[in-house]
Amino acid sequence: MFAIFDIGGKQYKVAEGDVVFLEKMEAQEGDTVKFDKVLALSDNDGFVAGTPTVAGASVEATVVKNGKAKKIVVFRYKAKKNEKKKQGHRQPYTKVQITKIAK
Numbered sequence: 001m002f003a004i005f006d007i008g009g010k011q012y013k014v015a016e017g018d019v020v021f022l023e024k025m026e027a028q029e030g031d032t033v034k035f036d037k038v039l040a041l042s043d044n045d046g047f048v049a050g051t052p053t054v055a056g057a058s059v060e061a062t063v064v065k066n067g068k069a070k071k072i073v074v075f076r077y078k079a080k081k082n083e084k085k086k087q088g089h090r091q092p093y094t095k096v097q098i099t100k101i102a103k
Contacts, residue, residue: 001043003101005035005059014059014098024092027063033096035059041103057103061096068092 002015008023027033038057041048048054068090076085 001101003038003042003057003059004040006037006039007035011039014101016098016101018098019064019095020061020098021093021095023094024066025063025094027066027094029063029065031063032099033061033063035061041101043103054103057101059098060100060102061098063094064097065095066092067095 002013004011004013006012010023012020012022014020025033036053036058038054038059039050039052041050041054041057048057050057069092071088071090074087074089076087077083
């Protein structure tokens with residue numbers, strides 16, 4: 001059984017027990033979050049695609065951790081102009097574990 005849901009403009013395909021890194025959410029570790037915007041659902045009965053979402057379907061997850069990803073270096077450079085800029089960035093994320101997919 002799997003579900004495809006949308007959060008933060010991105011789509012994720014998940015099954016029960018999966019661990020997913022999402023965009024940062026306002027939830028503490030141990031909290032339960034519910035995603036109602038399920039775009040597609042598949043199980044033993046078959047595949048259901050939403051128009052645009054599946055009515056009554058939801059995905060529940062438990063927040064495992066809030067953190068930041070590894071640092072990336074953003075380096076801008078213009079040749080022959082003596083112009084350069086070095087900047088670092090760490091993207092915040094929320095790590096969740098999928099506990100239940102409901103129809």
